[in-house]
Amino acid sequence: MVSRKKVCVIGAGVSGLAAAKAFAARGHQITIIERSGDLGGVWEPARSYPEVQTQSPKDLYRYTDKAMPDSYPEWPKGPQVHAYLTEYAKDNNLLGAIRFRTAVVQMDRRPDSAPGWRIDLRGPDGTAGQEDFDFVAVCTGQFNEPQTLSLPGEDAFRAQGGSILHSSQYNDPVIAKGRRIVVLGGSKSATDIAVNAVNSGAAEVTLVYREPVWRIPYFIGGLVNFKRILYIRAQEEMFRSWGIGAMSRFAHGVAKPLIWANWRGLESLLKVQLKLGKCDMVPNGRIEDGANCSLPIATPGFFPMVADKRIKAIRGSFDHYDGNSIVMTGGQRMQADVAVLAIGYKLGVPFLPQAYRDKLVDADGQYRLYRLIANPDLPDMGFVGFNSSFCTVLCADLAANWLVRYADGQLARQPTPKEMRDNIEMMLHFKRVERPAAGVYGGLCVAPYHFKHFDELLADIGVSGRRRNPLVEKFTPPDAAAYGRFLAAAPNYRAVA
Numbered sequence: 001m002v003s004r005k006k007v008c009v010i011g012a013g014v015s016g017l018a019a020a021k022a023f024a025a026r027g028h029q030i031t032i033i034e035r036s037g038d039l040g041g042v043w044e045p046a047r048s049y050p051e052v053q054t055q056s057p058k059d060l061y062r063y064t065d066k067a068m069p070d071s072y073p074e075w076p077k078g079p080q081v082h083a084y085l086t087e088y089a090k091d092n093n094l095l096g097a098i099r100f101r102t103a104v105v106q107m108d109r110r111p112d113s114a115p116g117w118r119i120d121l122r123g124p125d126g127t128a129g130q131e132d133f134d135f136v137a138v139c140t141g142q143f144n145e146p147q148t149l150s151l152p153g154e155d156a157f158r159a160q161g162g163s164i165l166h167s168s169q170y171n172d173p174v175i176a177k178g179r180r181i182v183v184l185g186g187s188k189s190a191t192d193i194a195v196n197a198v199n200s201g202a203a204e205v206t207l208v209y210r211e212p213v214w215r216i217p218y219f220i221g222g223l224v225n226f227k228r229i230l231y232i233r234a235q236e237e238m239f240r241s242w243g244i245g246a247m248s249r250f251a252h253g254v255a256k257p258l259i260w261a262n263w264r265g266l267e268s269l270l271k272v273q274l275k276l277g278k279c280d281m282v283p284n285g286r287i288e289d290g291a292n293c294s295l296p297i298a299t300p301g302f303f304p305m306v307a308d309k310r311i312k313a314i315r316g317s318f319d320h321y322d323g324n325s326i327v328m329t330g331g332q333r334m335q336a337d338v339a340v341l342a343i344g345y346k347l348g349v350p351f352l353p354q355a356y357r358d359k360l361v362d363a364d365g366q367y368r369l370y371r372l373i374a375n376p377d378l379p380d381m382g383f384v385g386f387n388s389s390f391c392t393v394l395c396a397d398l399a400a401n402w403l404v405r406y407a408d409g410q411l412a413r414q415p416t417p418k419e420m421r422d423n424i425e426m427m428l429h430f431k432r433v434e435r436p437a438a439g440v441y442g443g444l445c446v447a448p449y450h451f452k453h454f455d456e457l458l459a460d461i462g463v464s465g466r467r468r469n470p471l472v473e474k475f476t477p478p479d480a481a482a483y484g485r486f487l488a489a490a491p492n493y494r495a496v497a
């Protein structure tokens with residue numbers, strides 16, 4: 001018999017909603033703590049930059065039991081994703097469980113030695129409170145604490161009217177109109193903002209970036225939706241994954257020339273389609289070596305704007321500010337009204353006591369999480385959405401369903417602490433030695449191994465993660481609705497008071 005737990009879900013983004021639904025569906029009592037005034041996390045309108053849209057196609061960026069509306073485009077805009085998440089919360093009666101404008105500031109083991117955690121909260125009016133929970137689902141995402149960059153001369157730059165914003169603060173096209181904008185960074189956010197600034201009537205737009213990287217167009221060759229080429233099991237199997245046997249290694253060795261040709265073919269296509277040569281943006285590295293969560297989608301319009309100089313692209317970084325100018329590491333000087341720092345976010349779980357953070361994160365920043373969800377040395381706790389990817393909603397949904405069963409001891413393959421530790425070590429070796437690209441973002445990225453990750457989660461839960469038709473399984477992208485059916489076939493249970 002499984003007893004009902006009082007569960008704290010921290011965060012009301014994609015992952016927090018998935019976790020809350022999964023725990024509530026098993027009969028647990030849930031409370032969702034959200035420090036901002038709305039749900040949605042990165043999709044909350046106040047935090048989104050103009051014209052933000054998903055990189056993932058809508059049939060991949062969805063929960064297993066709720067499709068995005070037919071009226072949505074293939075790559076929905078930010079407000080549409082926000083509306084979808086709000087609907088999901090309503091459908092599952094989660095709205096009443098969310099405590100908005102309430103932050104988790106700290107947590108520790110319960111002083112009464114009962115299982116669970118005591119959580120320190122800061123409420124809407126700044127008042128402090130404490131509450132005990134039997135289990136905590138951490139769903140705080142990877143895009144919450146903006147990275148900062150402090151450089152000489154920035155006070156004087158601001159004093160003469162310049163502004164310096166993190167990319168998360170570029171939330172209104174008015175910021176760009178008639179101004180000289182300099183964006184620092186090479187991520188999708190950086191190119192989105194540069195393109196938006198041009199479209200919003202900026203006087204001048206410059207993008208300062210370290211190295212050119214491969215970017216994937218929404219339609220490869222202008223014709224084929226990238227999900228049909230890059231998201232399929234057949235393509236995933238070209239990457240050597242973890243824990244494989246001698247036969248698989250041998251097969252990979254034999255197929256190496258074909259795999260090599262596959263990637264060189266894709267690179268050639270991208271060079272031509274995106275006019276990378278004309279833009280002086282041909283990457284040095286091989287595309288397959290950098291295929292992970294940091295492989296961005298090409299913002300429509302970005303390369304044409306670089307080619308015709310509507311966006312001036314400079315390699316390097318900011319060195320310092322001088323009056324109303326920004327001086328680059330290569331010595332170039334750009335006059336600017338607005339500097340936009342698209343430099344990403346700090347990873348971390350700052351409210352965990354240091355002793356537990358040390359168990360969670362190694363000195364080199366790699367996370368110690370079994371299946372990217374749980375750590376045997378952090379009891380009564382799990383992480384949802386830390387298995388990020390190009391289809392993070394589906395990842396969060398499956399992780400949430402895994403986590404509730406893990407918490408209740410109901411996984412078909414319930415791991416022992418030793419099995420978890422051994423697996424964590426094996427995965428860390430894979431990320432540090434065999435495929436360093438898998439170590440980005442603290443190792444919290446399952447791309448390009450979506451299918452393998454989902455296979456593992458579903459096998460743990462006790463069901464197969466494969467569709468019946470092997471050709472469909474091999475050559476079509478993950479099917480969220482099919483994963484919903486697999487989950488529905490898993491052994492049922494309900495917690496009782």
Ligand SMILES: Cc1cc2nc3c(=O)[nH]c(=O)nc-3n(C[C@H](O)[C@H](O)[C@H](O)COP(=O)(O)OP(=O)(O)OC[C@H]3O[C@@H](n4cnc5c(N)ncnc54)[C@H](O)[C@@H]3O)c2cc1C
Binds near residue numbers: 034139142
């Ligand atoms: C612009 C942008 C576009 C993206 N596009 C895609 C895409 O197309 N495909 C894809 O797979 N992924 C995409 N991502 C990645 C995206 O982060 C995930 O898809 C997903 O939205 C993450 O959801 P989450 O709930 O895990 O985290 P978040 O959305 O970050 O939500 C975490 C929540 O936790 C709250 N929180 C944090 N700390 C505390 C605290 N101490 N107390 C209380 N509450 C707290 C935050 O306020 C936030 O609401 C994109 C990210 C960005 C920034």
